[in-house]
Amino acid sequence: MVATWRVLITRPAADNAVLGQLLGGYGIYSHGMPLLDMQPLPETPQQRQILLELDRYSTVVVVSKPAARYMLQRLDQYWPQPPLRPQWFTVGAASGEILADYGLNVCWPTTGDDSEALLALPGFERSLQQPGPRVLVVRADQGREFLAQSMAARGIIVDFLPLYQRFMPEYPDGVLLQAVSEHALNGLVVSSEQGLHNLIRLAGPDWATLCRLPLFVPSPRVAQTARDLGARQVIDCQGASNQALLAALQRNAPAQP
Numbered sequence: 001m002v003a004t005w006r007v008l009i010t011r012p013a014a015d016n017a018v019l020g021q022l023l024g025g026y027g028i029y030s031h032g033m034p035l036l037d038m039q040p041l042p043e044t045p046q047q048r049q050i051l052l053e054l055d056r057y058s059t060v061v062v063v064s065k066p067a068a069r070y071m072l073q074r075l076d077q078y079w080p081q082p083p084l085r086p087q088w089f090t091v092g093a094a095s096g097e098i099l100a101d102y103g104l105n106v107c108w109p110t111t112g113d114d115s116e117a118l119l120a121l122p123g124f125e126r127s128l129q130q131p132g133p134r135v136l137v138v139r140a141d142q143g144r145e146f147l148a149q150s151m152a153a154r155g156i157i158v159d160f161l162p163l164y165q166r167f168m169p170e171y172p173d174g175v176l177l178q179a180v181s182e183h184a185l186n187g188l189v190v191s192s193e194q195g196l197h198n199l200i201r202l203a204g205p206d207w208a209t210l211c212r213l214p215l216f217v218p219s220p221r222v223a224q225t226a227r228d229l230g231a232r233q234v235i236d237c238q239g240a241s242n243q244a245l246l247a248a249l250q251r252n253a254p255a256q257p
Contacts, residue, residue, distance in 0.1 A: 003254045004028065007187040007216070008179065010035040010195055015065075019242050028249055031183045033176070035190070035198040038066055038164045041141065043074075050136065050161050051075075055083035057159075059127040061118070061147065062090045062106075062138045068098040070163035071138050075102075086136070087127045091118050092240060113240040114219040115147035128156060135159070140166045146221070168198045177206040180213070186254050189216045191240045196226055214255075216248055 006029040009016050016032035023030045051074050054060070062068045068090065075082055088106040090096035092113035099106040107124070109117035118124055127133065134157045137148055141162045148158045176199075179185065188210065190196045196217065203210050207230065214233040217223045218240035226234045237248040 003186070003256050005187050005249050005254050006030075006183060006185045007189050007249070008033055008176075008183075008185050009189050010199060011191055012036055012038065019245070022242050022246060023249070026246065026250070028246075029183075031179055031185060033171075033179060034169055035195050035202065036166050036192070037169050038140065038166050040070055040164050041162055047161060047163075048078075050159060051078045054079065054136070055085045056134060057086040057136045058130045058133045059124070059135045060086045060088050060138060061135065062088065062095055062099060063147075064091070064139070065095045065098060066164050067138045067140065068095040071161075072098070072102050074163070087123075089118060089121070089124055089127070091115065094241060112219065112238060113244065114221065115150070116219070116221070118147065119150055128154070133157070136161055138163060140164050142166075166194060168201065171202055173204065174206065176203050177210060180210065185213070187214045187216060187249075189245060190222070190226075191218055193222050193225055196222055196229070200229055214252070216245060218244070 004027060009019050009030045009032050011019060011034065013032065013034050016034060020030045020032055062071055082104060088099055088104050090099065090106060090108040093108055096106050096108035107121065109121045111117050111120070128151065135151055136159050138161045151158050188199065190199055200207050211230045212232050214235055215226055215231045216235045216237055217226055218237055220236055223234045223236045235248055235252055237244045
């Protein structure tokens with residue numbers, strides 16, 4: 001009997017549902033256990049000032065689908081007609097399409113869904129070569145420090161606009177190992193570095209067992225972090241999208257039971 005993948009997927013619940021349906025269409029079983037949830041942050045006077053002066057930025061980077069959705073809500077409130085400046089960028093296609101559907105001129109890398117791919121995008125580099133470039137990173141309460149640090153190291157002013165908070169849902173002790181056993185799972189999936197840390201936190205002492213399972217991650221940087229934290233079999237999906245995960249699952253055969 002040929003082994004097939006049976007994987008734990010850990011995106012937010014709504015995204016897990018879409019991903020699970022996609023994987024199921026290709027005969028891949030998945031069990032959803034969201035490791036990230038989110039809620040909007042209350043607006044501060046500083047955030048309001050940033051939004052009112054949006055046109056002073058040469059570049060705006062929107063780092064996720066939730067960031068894109070929350071940003072559009074703020075645009076509707078403060079900018080009935082979006083300013084011609086800045087140039088908009090996203091890290092991946094999913095968030096980019098949200099902004100494009102709204103009517104913004106937005107670009108994103110096609111070679112990956114991470115900060116490294118965005119930094120290598122020629123259009124992004126051109127936006128940073130304008131006189132006095134100033135960059136706004138629209139994100140959660142934390143994240144994308146590597147992206148910001150890379151620009152700050154070049155003397156570029158980088159501001160953050162945190163619009164939502166990410167947190168890990170509450171689960172009882174031992175639930176992760178129990179799910180792996182009950183559903184006969186042979187692979188784990190995380191879509192971000194925070195998701196990886198939450199996975200290990202949820203595993204607790206069971207990580208010593210679960211670290212032996214193949215772990216699918218979105219980028220080389222997250223892959224290295226996973227190895228540093230003890231993961232034995234790390235598979236880089238070369239992107240955080242559903243299609244990137246599907247391709248990685250199809251490229252790599254699971255071990256025989």
